[in-house]
Amino acid sequence: MAIRVMKFGGTSVADAERIHHAAQLVAQEGEPGGVVTVVSAMSGVTTQLSEAVHAAERGDLGPADHAVLQVRSRFDEAANDLISQPETRAEVREAAHAVLEKFLAVCRSVAVLGEATPRVADAAISCGEPLVGHLLAAHLRELGREAVFVEPEHLVVTDDRFGDASPRLEETRERVEERLKPLLERGVIPVTGGFIGATAEGIKTTLGRGGSDFSAAILGAALPADEVIIWTDVDGVMTADPRRVDGARVIGELTYAEVAELAHFGAKVLHPRTIRPLVERRIPLMIRNSFRPEEKGTRVVSECPGVPSGIRAVTDVGDLSLVIVEGRGMLGVPGIAARTFACVAACEANVLLISQASSEQSICFVIPSSDAECVQRGLEEEFRHEIERRQIDRIRAHEDVAIVTALGHGIRSSAGAAGRVFGAAAEAEVNVVAIAQGSSEYAISLVVGASDQDRAVRAIHREVMCV
Ligand code: ADP
Numbered sequence: 206m207a208i209r210v211m212k213f214g215g216t217s218v219a220d221a222e223r224i225h226h227a228a229q230l231v232a233q234e235g236e237p238g239g240v241v242t243v244v245s246a247m248s249g250v251t252t253q254l255s256e257a258v259h260a261a262e263r264g265d266l267g268p269a270d271h272a273v274l275q276v277r278s279r280f281d282e283a284a285n286d287l288i289s290q291p292e293t294r295a296e297v298r299e300a301a302h303a304v305l306e307k308f309l310a311v312c313r314s315v316a317v318l319g320e321a322t323p324r325v326a327d328a329a330i331s332c333g334e335p336l337v338g339h340l341l342a343a344h345l346r347e348l349g350r351e352a353v354f355v356e357p358e359h360l361v362v363t364d365d366r367f368g369d370a371s372p373r374l375e376e377t378r379e380r381v382e383e384r385l386k387p388l389l390e391r392g393v394i395p396v397t398g399g400f401i402g403a404t405a406e407g408i409k410t411t412l413g414r415g416g417s418d419f420s421a422a423i424l425g426a427a428l429p430a431d432e433v434i435i436w437t438d439v440d441g442v443m444t445a446d447p448r449r450v451d452g453a454r455v456i457g458e459l460t461y462a463e464v465a466e467l468a469h470f471g472a473k474v475l476h477p478r479t480i481r482p483l484v485e486r487r488i489p490l491m492i493r494n495s496f497r498p499e500e501k502g503t504r505v506v507s508e509c510p511g512v513p514s515g516i517r518a519v520t521d522v523g524d525l526s527l528v529i530v531e532g533r534g535m536l537g538v539p540g541i542a543a544r545t546f547a548c549v550a551a552c553e554a555n556v557l558l559i560s561q562a563s564s565e566q567s568i569c570f571v572i573p574s575s576d577a578e579c580v581q582r583g584l585e586e587e588f589r590h591e592i593e594r595r596q597i598d599r600i601r602a603h604e605d606v607a608i609v610t611a612l613g614h615g616i617r618s619s620a621g622a623a624g625r626v627f628g629a630a631a632e633a634e635v636n637v638v639a640i641a642q643g644s645s646e647y648a649i650s651l652v653v654g655a656s657d658q659d660r661a662v663r664a665i666h667r668e669v670m671c672v
């Protein structure tokens with residue numbers, strides 16, 4: 206039997222009405238024994254929990270108390286509407302209230318210690334998903350389907366990089382064999398939480414904000430599934446973020462490579478690491494609108510034959526800094542690049558791109574602004590001698606830059622497409638600080654000042670092909 210993984214994002218499970226709708230989609234589109242469901246926390250909950258933990262670090266427990274009251278009342282309201290059986294409702298409420306009590310206990314200890322380590326933060330911010338998981342499973346049972354909530358930390362095994370953990374696929378596969386397969390064989394619908402995993406020792410981890418998409422892909426690869434469906438609040442992957450660009454259109458079909466670049470360069474619709482587990486097994490990924498299931502959505506596959514090369518979408522990411530290590534004497538000094546990126550790694554900064562230098566006398570790269578100070582300090586220390594000897598003239602960080610990326614198959618080899626990107630930027634009077642040496646033939650990236658970001662996105666969007 207075909208197996209589908211269906212993931213519902215925060216807005217798709219925001220309240221009783223949305224959870225009911227999600228349950229209907231699961232019941233309609235998944236055969237018993239052929240569907241695994243992954244849920245996010247209700248929209249806004251993870252952010253609220255995260256802010257509360259950070260306030261607790263400063264000794265302020267007010268936001269934690271407030272978050273628990275608010276989340277509990279959202280949960281209770283939904284439970285009243287979705288679960289008519291008093292016993293089941295009491296059971297589910299008890300489980301949810303215990304999760305929230307634990308959250309409060311964690312926040313209290315954070316307040317005492319004055320610090321939330323990444324491990325402790327993960328224990329706290331992972332409290333939103335199980336609440337929805339319990340609700341959806343119970344509601345599916347009310348609709349006459351056999352369904353159970355399976356704790357995600359019993360399924361997804363990860364490394365111990367708290368806050369941004371990576372899955373261990375082999376161990377995850379074993380867990381899936383042990384815990385999900387028998388349920389599917391009995392025709393039961395497993396419902397689990399996205400975003401969450403645990404180390405092999407059982408300590409909870411999270412996969413990074415927005416990580417429920419990644420969870421769906423990890424489980425999809427581990428099963429393996431025949432299809433992974435991401436149910437969200439837009440009609441699919443669009444030519445630009447529809448909240449920011451008027452006239453953004455749905456793209457019917459994209460390749461894994463195109464979507465991976467799109468997500469890497471800021472399209473929030475998909476967690477950037479979602480594609481990787483699916484590529485090897487060529488598991489198709491669908492992005493669909495849970496508010497408008499009649500729409501076809503976007504299908505992501507290995508190849509889209511027949512699509513001409515050109516600009517298919519534009520995306521952007523802000524709050525970045527461009528760091529430049531420059532000096533005329535650098536040319537003859539071996540190992541500068543290796544030492545530069547060792548400093549970046551020491552700050553655990555994620556390099557979004559290495560930009561094309563105008564000569565070999567500088568190295569430029571873009572990192573999140575939050576890491577810029579650490580990286581710049583590290584580089585100044587590392588290259589103290591070279592700076593004294595004038596082999597390196599200076600290390601600069603341009604703050605407040607953004608990367609605007611035009612995407613499409615064959616875009617870099619198509620002279621016309623590149624010309625259109627630069628032409629559009631020039632016409633909109635966008636000052637291009639640097640041009641990216643994109644990692645693939647699917648993207649051309651421009652580094653622009655933050656004040657030019659929106660203008661650049663809109664100008665390049667006008668060049669998107671009409672297909
Ligand atoms: P979910 O809670 O379902 O995971 P997200 O808010 O994480 O949903 O992602 C969906 C949002 O991504 C959309 O509402 C949209 O504003 C944003 N988005 C950004 N870029 C794009 C794009 N290219 N196509 C579609 N949506 C995009």
Ligand code: ASP
Pocket residue numbers: 214215245246251252333399400413414415416417418
């Ligand atoms: N609830 C988590 C977050 O808000 C995961 C997700 O929604 O994908 O980041």
Ligand code: MG
Pocket residue numbers: 214415418473474475476
């Ligand atoms: Mg998301």
